[in-house]
Amino acid sequence: MAKVGAQRAAVLTGKSKSTIQRAMNSGKLSYSLDQNDRRVIDVSELERVFGIRPESLQAQNSANGASAPGGFPAEFDIDKERLTLEIKLLELRLENANEQIEDLRDQRDKWENQANQVLLTTQHTHKQLEDLRSDIREMDEKIRARRSAAAGTNKSALKPMKKLSPDNQNADESASAASRLFFWKKAKRA
DSSP states (O other): OOEEOHHHHHHHHTOOHHHHHHHHHHTSSOOEEOTTSOEEEEHHHHHHHTOOOHHHHHHHHHHHTOOOGGGOHHHHHHHHHHHHHHHHHHHHHHHHHHHHHHHHHHHHHHHHHHHHHHHHHHHHHHHHHHHHHHHHHHHHHHHHHHHHHHHHHHHHHOOOOOOOOTTOHHHHHHHHHHHHHHHHHHHHHO
16 A cells, blocks of 8 residues: 655645644554655555545645546555656666676677687688698608609619628739739839
8 A cells, every 4th residue: 555644644634744643653543664764654544543535635636637546546646656766767777787788799799809810810820830731741752752862873873892701712812913903003103
């Protein structure tokens, strides 16, 4: 139910504000405290103790330009005001949530761009690495081919010589023939 202050209760009941306050102080009229520690009275409690004057409600509604169904415009006005405040609060929350969503989208887009740049850089680096590896393989193959070609010509040009052993007869003859040749050339020069 709707709760009203002492001034509004006086208007609804047709009693004075001091009468309402005396009834609250004596305990005849129950009340509760709102967030600001003000005494507020439930409209049904006012109706129980004093009764609500329909003509005061109609006069107030006609002065405010409002028509109230059921004869309880104060209740409807308070509910309307409460609902209006709740709507404003929800609109503020919605606006705040939309701003957060936009911020998150911006951050997501920035991270996505950064990840794409890292990926492209990594792919380019891997391509360069593969190109270098293929160049090294080609150079290694060329070097091997040159070495094998050079080794093939050297082997055909140089035939292995037989090793002379001291117990071989040919060795003695070869050694003596070589020394004779040496001395013969020396004598010829002189």
